[in-house]
Amino acid sequence: MAQAQEFEKVLSSSDTSVAAFDEHKSAVKRIQHFLHSTPAAVPLIVLVLAIIIFGITIGGRFFSSYTLTLILQQIAIVGILGAAQTLVILTAGIDLSIGVIMVISAVIMGNCAVSYGMPAVLAVAIGLAAGAACGLLNGVLVAYMKLPPFIVTLGTWNIVMATNFIYSANETIRDTDVDTQAPLLHLFALSFKVGTAVLTLGVIATVVLVLILWYVLNHTAWGRHVYAVGDDQEAAKLSGIQTKKVLMTVYTLAGLIAAFAAWVSIGRNGSISPSAAVTDYNLQAITATVIGGISLFGGRGSILGTLFGAMIVGVVSMGLNMLGADPQWKVLLTGVLIIGAVAIDQWIRKVSA
C-alpha cells in the first residue's frame, strides 16, 4: 500500500465493504435494471399487450394467422426504412432523407429496367448504388463537414426530391410494364401460403435484414463502434475509433438499405410512382424507431425494438380498422406511444449506480 498521508490514516478503520449492493431492491428498481440491460423488452411487451387487447375486443377474426401475416406485409417497408433509421439514430443523428432516397431509387430501378431496357439485375444494382451514393453524400457532409445531421438530411431531402421530380418528369411506371419487362423488380411480392398465413418474400427480407443488422451491431467491432460514437463521440475518438469512418459507413449503409426498401416497395405497390407518399414513410420509420426504444440521443437501444415498434403501429392500425374506428384514433394513439416511449427511455437512463 502506498504511504498514506496523515489525514488518510483513519481510512484503515473505515468501512471496507466497497461495493456492497443493496440486495433488497424494490421491484420497480429491478424492473428498471432489467429494462436497462434489455432495451427491446419494452416494445415487445407493448406489442404483446396490443395483440392481446385487440384479440379480446375483436375476437377470433383478429387472431387468425391471415390477419397477423397481413400486418407483417403492411409493415415490411416501414420496418426496412426503420432499420436504416435505427443505424443513423444510434449515432445520435437523424436521417430525414431516407424516404426520398427510397423513392428515387425505385424510380431509377424502374427507368433503367423499363425505359432503357437494361437487364433487371443491372437496373437493381444501379438503383442500390444510387441509394448508397445519396447516403454517402449525407455521410460526407455529417462526418467531414461536421454539419448537424438534421440540417444535412433536411437539405438532401429537398435536393433528392427535386432531382427525383426533374429526372422522372413525374411519370408513373405502370405495373404491367414492370411485370412484362422486368419481373425481377416484383421479386419481393412473391408470396406463399402456410395454412391460412400468407408470407411475402418482402416480409421475410425485412425480418432477415433486421436479424443481420442485429448481429452486426452486437457482435462485430463495427457495431460496437456505432454505439460508442452515438454514446460519446469525443470519448470514442480518444479511445481510438475512427469516428468519421464510422459515420460515413452508417449513412451510406442507411442509403443502401433505403434503396433496398425501394425494391421491396416496387413489389408491394406494383407500379413505380415518383410522387409516392414520402413524408408518411419518413415519419412512420422514425416513429417505429422511437417506439422501438432507440434513444434519439444515441448509443442506446436494440434494432429488434425497431421491428417490434413497426409491428406495434401495424397492429394498432389494423386493430382499429377492424373495430371500425375513425382513422384519426390511430394517429392519436401513435402520438401517445411516441411520447410514452421517450418517457420510458428517460426513466431507464436514470438507472446508474
Added chain:
Amino acid sequence: MTQEPILTARGLVKRYGRVTALDNADFDLYPGEILAVIGDNGAGKSSLIKAISGAAVPDEGEIRLEGQPVAFKSPMEAREAGIETVYQNLALSPALSIADNMFLGREIRKPGFLGEWLRMLDRPAMEKRARDKLTELGLMTIQNISQAVETLSGGQRQGVAVARAAAFGSKMVIMDEPTAALGVKESRRVLELILDVKKRGLPIVLISHNMPHVFEVADRVHIHRLGRRLCVIDPKQYTMSDAVAFMTGAKLPPEAALAA
C-alpha cells in the same frame, strides 16, 4: 541518471494562433519511473502531453521513443507505438460494457470462419482478459464484467480506464489528473493503482494539481512554466512549497535542477 531515457522531447514548439503554448519545451522520461508534471494553469502542461500522446502535432521540435524519432499524427499512432493515455474525461463509452470499453478500437475477433468472414467478436476471450487485468490490479469489486460502465462509481470507472491503459501500454502510460474528480478513499485506490502499474515496470507520466499526491508517488517532478520545462526536482529534496514557488515564479530554481 545513467540509464537511457525511454522518451525524450527536445525543443517542442506549439502555437495556437498568436498564443505560444509550447516554447522550446524539453521532456525526458526514464524507464520504470513515475514522472509528475506540474505547472500553473496555462503553463502548457496539456499541450506538452498532447504532443507526446499524439493528440496534437507540435509545430517544431523532435520526439524520440527509445532513441528513434517519432512523429505521431493521431492518438492511434501513439497507442500503436505503446504509449497509452488515461484522459481526464476517461474516454469511456457509458452505455457499453466494461469488457467492450477495454477493447474499444482493438477488439479481438473469433478465430476461423466466424471471425474472418462474419467478423464475430470473441466476447469470452475479451471478457476473460478484461477480468484478468482488473483482478491483477485488485479491482474485482466489480462483479459483472458485462455491466455497463455508466452503472459504476467514479472510482471504478477510473479503475477501468487505468486497467485499459495498463493492459495495452507497452512503453509508457500517461495519466491526466487521475484523482481530480475522486473522493479521498477513491483517490487512495487510484494512487495504489498507479504504484501497481509502476511495479509492473511501466513508466508513468502523471499530470496533477494535487501536490500531496504528486509528492507521494513521483520519483521526479517536472515543473512546467511559461511553455517550457523550468526544472526537474527530486521530491525528497524539496518541499511542496518549494515546488509551488518554482512553478509560480516566486522563487528561482537551483542551478543543479536546471541542468537536469
